[in-house]
Amino acid sequence: MTNGDSHDYILQLEGISKFFGTVISLQDVTLRLRRGEVHCLLGDNGAGKSTLIKTLAGVHRPDRGRYLIEGQEVNFKSPREALDRGIATVYQDLALVPLMSVARNFFAGREPMRKLFGVIPVMDMKYAEDVSVRKLAEMGIHVRSPQQPVGTMSGGERQCLAIARAIHFGARVLILDEPTAALGVKQSCNVLKLIHTARERGISVIFITHNVHHAYPIGDSFTVLNRGKSMGTFLKSGISEGEVLEMMSGSAEIQGLIDELEGRATA
Amino acid sequence: MSVTTSQAAITNKPDERVRRISPWRGLFNRPEFGSIAGTVLVFALFGIFAGDSGMFNLDGVMSWAQVAAYLGIIAVGACVLMIAGEFDLSIGSMIGFAGMMVAVPAMFLGWPVWASVLFAFAGCMALGWLNGYLVVRTRLPSFIVTLAFMFILRGLTLVLSTHFSNSTIVSGVGDKLGADPVVHTLFQGSTFHHLFAWLARAGLVGKLPNGEPVVNGIPKVLLWWLAMAGGAGFMLSRTRFGNWVFIVGGDNNTAKNAGIPVNRVKISLFVFTAFCACLFGVLQVADVGSAAADRGLQKEFEAIIAAVIGGTLLTGGYGSVLGACFGALIFGVVQVGISFTSIDSDWYRVFLGAMLLLAVLFNHYIRSYAGRSHAGRSHAGTAK
Numbered sequence: 074m075t076n077g078d079s080h081d082y083i084l085q086l087e088g089i090s091k092f093f094g095t096v097i098s099l100q101d102v103t104l105r106l107r108r109g110e111v112h113c114l115l116g117d118n119g120a121g122k123s124t125l126i127k128t129l130a131g132v133h134r135p136d137r138g139r140y141l142i143e144g145q146e147v148n149f150k151s152p153r154e155a156l157d158r159g160i161a162t163v164y165q166d167l168a169l170v171p172l173m174s175v176a177r178n179f180f181a182g183r184e185p186m187r188k189l190f191g192v193i194p195v196m197d198m199k200y201a202e203d204v205s206v207r208k209l210a211e212m213g214i215h216v217r218s219p220q221q222p223v224g225t226m227s228g229g230e231r232q233c234l235a236i237a238r239a240i241h242f243g244a245r246v247l248i249l250d251e252p253t254a255a256l257g258v259k260q261s262c263n264v265l266k267l268i269h270t271a272r273e274r275g276i277s278v279i280f281i282t283h284n285v286h287h288a289y290p291i292g293d294s295f296t297v298l299n300r301g302k303s304m305g306t307f308l309k310s311g312i313s314e315g316e317v318l319e320m321m322s323g324s325a326e327i328q329g330l331i332d333e334l335e336g337r338a339t340a
Numbered sequence: 341m342s343v344t345t346s347q348a349a350i351t352n353k354p355d356e357r358v359r360r361i362s363p364w365r366g367l368f369n370r371p372e373f374g375s376i377a378g379t380v381l382v383f384a385l386f387g388i389f390a391g392d393s394g395m396f397n398l399d400g401v402m403s404w405a406q407v408a409a410y411l412g413i414i415a416v417g418a419c420v421l422m423i424a425g426e427f428d429l430s431i432g433s434m435i436g437f438a439g440m441m442v443a444v445p446a447m448f449l450g451w452p453v454w455a456s457v458l459f460a461f462a463g464c465m466a467l468g469w470l471n472g473y474l475v476v477r478t479r480l481p482s483f484i485v486t487l488a489f490m491f492i493l494r495g496l497t498l499v500l501s502t503h504f505s506n507s508t509i510v511s512g513v514g515d516k517l518g519a520d521p522v523v524h525t526l527f528q529g530s531t532f533h534h535l536f537a538w539l540a541r542a543g544l545v546g547k548l549p550n551g552e553p554v555v556n557g558i559p560k561v562l563l564w565w566l567a568m569a570g571g572a573g574f575m576l577s578r579t580r581f582g583n584w585v586f587i588v589g590g591d592n593n594t595a596k597n598a599g600i601p602v603n604r605v606k607i608s609l610f611v612f613t614a615f616c617a618c619l620f621g622v623l624q625v626a627d628v629g630s631a632a633a634d635r636g637l638q639k640e641f642e643a644i645i646a647a648v649i650g651g652t653l654l655t656g657g658y659g660s661v662l663g664a665c666f667g668a669l670i671f672g673v674v675q676v677g678i679s680f681t682s683i684d685s686d687w688y689r690v691f692l693g694a695m696l697l698l699a700v701l702f703n704h705y706i707r708s709y710a711g712r713s714h715a716g717r718s719h720a721g722t723a724k
């Protein structure tokens with residue numbers, strides 16, 4: 074890949090490695106996100122997907138390799154710096170505080186401020202409540218009250234809250250770590266639609282999932298991780314759903330399992 | 341957004357939920373509910389058993405309010421720190437040590453009083469910083485780190501006292517503090533004397549035989565309590581930093597992912613708690629007139645108990661300064677009130693222990709409520 078191409082990419086990770094003590098979580102991984110595409114990140118449990126996107130989000134700092142935004146090298150010290158550059162992330166654990174209200178969770182770390190008596194900076198709770206309720210309603214979630222603790226919401230509602238928050242703050246890049254994991258069929262469909270809407274609006278999306286039926290229809294390109302290493306990036310035009318599935322799980326293994334189960338059934 | 345279709349199932353939910361929540365539940369869910377109920381209970385009890393004993397006369401009120409105020413000051417600190425998910429067991433020892441830091445330089449080293457008071461505050465806050473720094477650096481439980489400081493500071497207080505004064509008490513500090521106009525104005529005695537003199541003349545406040553009002557002002561410790569509680573309450577509920585405190589205590593990982601400077605938040609709260617302890621120590625030295633090695637003994641537990649009675653969760657992320665203040669008020673009323681009744685005052689601790697147990701059980705119920713109501717709802721969902 075030549076340097077001239079880097080204008081096409083909004084985000085680039087070039088030869089990234091990340092170690093946790095003796096664990097090699099990522100080794101020499103390259104990921105390039107084109108403007109306005111939906112890029113699916115696939116791989117087994119423990120493959121390093123979450124580590125990769127936490128590096129993108131500024132939570133982890135890579136031990137090796139370069140991180141570029143629009144061809145410009147960056148070195149985030151805090152997730153807030155990434156947010157300031159328009160990179161918003163929905164973490165696998167959703168990063169919500171159950172005992173806190175919907176509004177406070179929505180604006181956690183990015184509190185809207187106003188001046189009390191023109192001098193004392195305080196949180197603008199009214200704004201926080203209005204915006205959080207409205208953004209959730211746009212996703213079809215109607216909260217009882219913006220003061221409702223997040224712990225009283227269902228898993229799917231929480232996931233929608235986390236996604237709504239990321240979309241609200243992420244003007245340019247949206248990173249979703251298994252956003253459909255806890256969702257019902259309808260809500261999964263909603264999330265896919267949301268991803269689609271985001272792409273229409275010019276937002277680039279990184280989408281992590283274990284479900285190829287979610288990934289293939291919406292994805293423009295696919296990167297597969299295996300035990301901390303990248304198996305390459307494939308455009309949708311160059312790969313079929315079956316091939317994606319095969320790379321994700323090694324369908325030979327699955328076929329073997331099916332054979333074994335059927336063999337037992339007939340025996 | 342085009343994603344508003346196919347929501348029939350979701351849009352039906354709110355009504356069903358609104359009906360489930362009774363206003364009682366809403367009140368129950370305020371963190372300070374338990375402590376307010378407890379305060380009402382305690383007032384009712386003492387109203388019945390000591391109503392005509394003078395406990396609720398102005399001078400009686402001042403005496404238990406003052407006890408509550410002292411405890412309230414450190415309960416505010418303990419409460420905010422607990423919301424952020426940490427403990428400080430060195431509060432009590434810090435109180436004694438602060439007193440020595442005021443007394444020793446002023447009495448034995450020839451320092452001006454204002455300098456020794458300033459030194460005490462700076463020293464305590466530095467120790468608070470050290471507490472916090474060790475906790476966030478080592479990631480040891482704050483329980484252990486501050487337990488170490490509880491012993492270190494208590495020991496140092498004793499060493500200082502015996503080294504300089506050959507006894508466990510340094511006396512004569514009160515007069516010295518009183519001679520310094522700034523220190524006297526800030527920390528010593530009471531204020532609003534004119535108001536009370538006027539009230540006495542108007543017959544609204546009882547008079548002593550010599551014509552002085554029975555209570556000649558509001559103790560400054562009471563005003564400090566109000567100021568600290570008001571400030572901390574405002575900080576928690578209205579400011580960005582307060583929001584961070586709840587997030588840090590609620591879920592450390594979430595706080596990191598949200599880019600909140602977790603360590604800075606925690607360390608500054610340790611410093612704040614130390615400040616509260618020092619304030620307690622200085623006010624007490626100014627009022628009692630001496631510094632002693634056993635000052636503040638077990639106050640850390642009382643502060644934590646007041647915060648817990650006030651609805652603060654031991655696990656962090658939830659609580660209220662107002663609740664902690666009511667918790668401190670319960671302490672004051674019970675401790676002083678018992679001496680107004682015919683009940684043996686040894687029952688004081690029994691009563692508070694029972695109160696603590698009740699409060700913890702109540703909090704436990706509150707915390708599991710979040711999970712339970714959710715489970716209840718999905719249960720209802722599967723049933724239909």
Ligand SMILES: Nc1ncnc2c1ncn2[C@@H]1O[C@H](COP(=O)(O)OP(=O)(O)OP(=O)(O)O)[C@@H](O)[C@H]1O
Pocket residue numbers: 093096097098116117118119120121122123124125165
């Ligand atoms: N903070 C950490 N400390 C130590 N090891 C870690 C840490 N984070 C991740 N790892 C390790 O790195 C590897 C990759 O983890 P990661 O969470 O990125 O996997 P993943 O692909 O997201 O898996 P899943 O599909 O289960 O979410 C795992 O072996 C994990 O144990």
Ligand SMILES: [Mg+2]
Pocket residue numbers: 122123124165250
């Ligand atoms: Mg993961």
